Amino acid sequence: MIPKFGNTEPVSEVVAALRTSGAAIVSSAVSQDLMEVVAAELRSGFDSCALTEQSAFDGGKTNRFNQVLRASSGAAELVEHDWVIAVADEILLPHCANYTIGSMTAIEILPGEDGQALHRDDTIYPIDLAGLELQIGVMWAISDFNEENGATRVVPGSHRYLRSWHLPNLGEWQSAEMSSGSVLFYLGSTWHGGGANLSQSSRIGLINTYCLGWLRQESNQYFENPPHVARHLSPSLRALLGYTPHGSGDDELGTFVGECDGWLDTPPRDAWRDERGQLGEESHVTDQMGS
Ligand SMILES: O=C(O)CCC(=O)C(=O)O
């Protein structure tokens, strides 16, 4: 089963389940009212897709688009929701000073769509190390998700198989059934895919991925959310998009000197101002030797 939690349960239990099963659901993390707002904001984006950008992987009866923050201010609440930040902190911060959004994708699976090929999202990165998660996926149920309408299929425990090793049993997938306003967390290494929609109505979700801050983002967030868009967003959201450096001092990555709306010279959260990796000085060595 995909472990499922109420929205008042401790984050630590959700994170423990996510580490063990590779996926976990938090029910009713936000109100249905918010989801109705987001659904209305995304509508014209879905309609203008008109199934134009399809591939075998993306499906022939699925509308998808990025640039979600331009379409929906409600989505900004989802992207930096307390639950998401709490879970992402636990999974990603052990391996980076700060993390960023890898991609934001609004997905509408229409009636008649087939099941998507099961896959891992982290195969975009040419590395696979046991215990090192490169990214997490966060799927918000904008409509209700159930097996009939194409709820995301997840293979519990499949994150434990290295790519170079052997395949988990992909037949063991389970549907991430959840009500509108709920959220599915899954690891980048967890096998999953969109479900077949056998119902008469569409299944609508928003997947945001969050990756280690020293990795290249899956979608270019600076083009998706250029400075004139980013400047209207909160500092924490701008930081999540990458409008702040990773690390500090001589080890900053993605640094920028100049004028840019939205840029933050210093990451807005204490936890993100990390001194790890600073060049050592002789005094550090002698201090450690107790002299
Ligand atoms: O739509 C879904 O439920 C999953 C989509 C997905 O996993 C993907 O496009 O990478």
Ligand SMILES: [Fe+2]
């Ligand atoms: Fe995926």
